[in-house]
């Protein structure tokens with residue numbers, strides 16, 4: 420029998436791609452989302468792409484009774500937890516909302532898991548937990564810090580999961596409990612791109628905060644020009660440098676992490692990045708080539724809170740999960756453009 424995985428935040432950008440990757444890896448998926456930052460249309464697209472009826476319930480992960488109901492109705496063997504707010508800037512103006520949703524949701528889901536004896540958990544963490552990097556590439560044992568509430572919620576989330584694992588090992592030594600918690604904290608670098616079909620992709624509400632969706636909307640004519648935030652960084656062309664990773668590679672990383680939790684004891688914390696890095700102007704040039712459109716831009720002052728450069732050492736993920744990224748920047752831009760040009764106004768056009 421296929422193990423059933425609960426996917427929270429299931430209709431979001433990364434989760435919807437992960438839904439397909441998990442099905443491809445032999446898992447049954449139950450999705451939950453409250454559509455606070457996604458569209459129900461995603462379910463139609465998933466039905467079409469997987470040729471299966473998506474098993475889905477609309478609920479908020481902070482709703483304890485709703486989470487309890489999910490565990491009663493479905494034979495859940497593991498959880499992949501995406502549901503969270505993710506905008507750095509917004510987190511500084513709405514800190515309570517970020518703590519309530521990101522920490523409250525995590526506690527709600529883990530509480531229901533604990534009550535039902537389900538202890539395999541994959542957590543969406545972020546490279547933001549490394550704060551201002553002292554050394555590059557970033558290894559998992561680099562110092563951790565947070566400079567905004569969003570980053571704090573990721574740091575705290577990782578800590579909560581370590582505490583859960585530690586509490587279990589104490590209880591296990593005393594012979595009091597059964598299986599121990601097994602968690603995978605996945606520290607994402609910069610997810611971009613879209614499914615090769617062009618049917619699902621990133622559909623931010625309002626003006627995009629992140630680089631590639633902004634560039635995509637310039638290419639398709641929805642936005643006039645990109646603001647390049649800073650050209651005076653200590654990088655080869657002076658613009659910010661990041662480790663962009665194709666969302667389909669990232670989704671496969673979740674399937675690999677889950678497989679590991681089913682096959683071996685213990686918990687893991689790994690980077691999901693490519694180990695390669697590109698500047699803002701590299702991305703602009705690659706996107707112009709993929710789309711055949713000119714990407715107008717102007718240089719603006721640095722964005723507060725931005726770091727100059729950030730990229731992963733992806734070695735540990737390869738060693739522990741047998742996973743590494745496959746798709747290059749050209750593919751990221753081509754797939755993003757296919758999605759953007761086929762769905763110029765996103766899911767709800």
Ligand code: UFG
Nearest residue numbers: 545546547628629630631633646647648659660699722725
């Ligand atoms: N940038 C621009 N113009 C824009 C948007 C971004 O020049 O309109 C630049 C930024 O200054 C940066 C690069 O493009 O140099 C990437 O910016 P993104 O906003 O796409 O991504 P960040 O690296 O700033 O943030 C991402 C995630 C965060 C996460 C962070 C660290 O969005 O959630 O990585 O892991 F916290």
